[in-house]
């Protein structure tokens with residue numbers, strides 16, 4: 368059942384002004400983990416405080432890491448260089464990063480750790496990561512192929528070569544890479560992480576992982592496009608400035624082009640290192656978006672662009688998005704459902720492609736539609752964009768934006784958007 372509703376009143380004017388996206392979820396959860404694994408005190412500034420980062424921080428606290436929060440965007444993390452076994456299962460909500468990254472990292476704990484999530488996370492695949500851990504001789508099991516995962520650790524990650532099929536999620540690769548420096552120091556072999564296929568979607572997230580690891584003292588050598596060798600150095604505490612969230616920025620970029628406004632994000636568009644920053648070039652082409660958009664390297668931006676595409680001059684086919692079906696919800700289905708709810712025939716699924724049959728005349732119409740968020744922050748935030756131009760768009764469960772952008776509704780309000788709160 369949905370919790371609450373929010374109806375967006377089209378502002379009827381360009382949205383302009385200053386609106387900062389919060390800190391990057393992906394980078395915050397990497398930095399929290401690596402700081403928690405390091406010996407000493409790390410100061411993470413510009414961080415995201417949201418459901419996903421709270422789950423990561425609380426899990427680390429449960430394993431003996433001290434984490435102080437002196438203000439709304441800072442974590443001060445003090446680790447002992449070793450995670451301790453938690454007294455209870457780690458509950459990570461629907462935070463994919465926290466769940467996947469911790470599943471590999473807790474193999475370095477001496478004792479048993481259960482990694483679990485909510486009913487949505489319990490449907491998101493983790494089998495390939497668990498199989499990779501087992502292939503290294505680690506003791507891990509996930510009977511359903513999804514969380515909960517039970518890991519019995521012996522105090523160190525394992526050395527050797529591990530192959531990982533990252534077709535369903537690049538997070539498996541990031542998880543193995545970040546756990547690799549926790550192999551036994553002085554062990555003969557380093558850890559070699561190799562992709563089972565040559566290419567993965569969202570490769571940019573692996574680059575974020577490597578950059579964060581280097582900041583915390585890891586030594587990684589890329590052997591070829593699909594293989595990395597990681598030394599068993601452990602991690603060293605570091606101070607880390609976290610950049611704003613590029614996926615969150617996509618809503619503001621889209622709001623800008625959709626309303627013809629000028630929104631100052633407080634950060635230049637080319638200053639992001641996250642993969643979703645690529646979406647800017649695409650969004651900037653509105654209302655002449657390309658006829659085919661490959662989402663494989665900017666997956667979290669696809670809901671934003673798909674809703675924008677409804678107002679484009681010409682139809683758009685989204686390809687390379689199959690793994691959107693195993694995100695917080697089946698995003699291909701959620702997008703087609705929501706768009707067709709606004710007007711029947713607006714979207715069609717063809718296999719794992721999504722075709723949006725654009726209609727610039729949607730703008731200015733009164734088309735009452737209740738949009739099911741499917742408990743997915745990106746579905747709620749994307750369909751809010753439709754409400755900037757169409758009268759009658761109601762978002763169900765608007766609080767689900769708390770996963771990565773708790774101030775989303777306030778941020779739009781500060782730009783002049785108003786709502787009718789239906790409780």
Ligand SMILES: O=C(O)C1=C[C@@H](OP(=O)(O)O)[C@@H](O)[C@H](O)C1
Pocket residue numbers: 392393394463464535536537538539541568569572666667690
């Ligand atoms: O590594 C990361 O920080 C992320 C990787 C992507 O997921 P997948 O690798 O599961 O596609 C992305 O969708 C997610 O929001 C964040």
Ligand SMILES: C=C(OP(=O)(O)O)C(=O)O
Pocket residue numbers: 461462463464465667694695745771
């Ligand atoms: C897919 C997402 O999150 P995660 O996999 O980290 O839960 C997202 O934020 O869009």
